[in-house]
Amino acid sequence: MTSLFNPKLMVLDLEANTVTEVLTRLSDRLIAEGYVKESFTQAILERETEFSTGLPGFGRGVAIPHADPEHVNASVIAVGILRNPVQFKMMGNHDETIDVEVVFMLALKESHSHMSVLQSLMDVIQNESLLKQIKEAATQDTLLQLMSANIA
C-alpha cells in the first residue's frame, strides 16, 4: 500500500478564520498534488455544511472533513494545524460548535480497505498526549512521522 501521507500535505500554522477558508486551503493542496479532482473543494464544502465533522478530541477540537470517493484520484490524508481555533459545527449535532485546532482532511477512494486507517484515526482523536504532539509539531517531517507511526 502506498503511503497515505505526503509532507506537502502536512500544513503547519494554517491561518484561517472560517471553516470555508480552512477547507479550501487544504483542498487546494490536495488538488495541486493531484490526489483529488477539482470538484473535491465544492463537494467537501457542501458535505461540511450538510454533515458537519467537528469532534471533541481529548484536550482539543478536531475535524475530519471528507467527501464522496468519486472526487478522489488517490487516497491520502491532509493534516492542517490551525494557528487559531476555528469553530466547526459538531458532528451529528449542528446546535453545538467545536473549537477546532487540528484538521484531518480525508480523501479516501473506498472505505473498506481503509478500515484500519479510520480506526487508528479515532484512536488518535482519543489520545490527549498524541494530539498535543501533533498540534505542537515543529516541522512537516515531525508531523508526518507522528501520523505515519500512529495511522496504519
Added chain:
Amino acid sequence: MIKKRVLVACGTGVATSVAVARKLENIFKERGFGDLVEVSTCTVAEMESKASKFDLIVTTAHNSKPMPVKVIMGVAFLIGRGTEPVLQDILDTLGLK
C-alpha cells in the same frame, strides 16, 4: 433465531459510519451477541429507503427526518466517551440482555 439488523449511516457512507459499525461489531462480539446482530452501513441519503428493513439506525449525522425505526446518535463511539448510555439504549432497543 433471526438476526437483529442495525444500519449505521453517515454523510458519505465511507468514513464515520464504517468506523462506528466496526466498533459496534466488536462490542457485540465482546458481549456475546456477535451471532445475533448484523451491522450494515449506508449514506444518510440511502437511510430513508433502507430503514424499514432494519431494527435500528445508528447515525453520526444530523438527522431531522422521521424514520420508521428508532434513530440513535452514535458520535460517542467515535470520540470514545459517553458510550455506555448509548450502548445501553442500543441493546435495549434490540432486546439484547
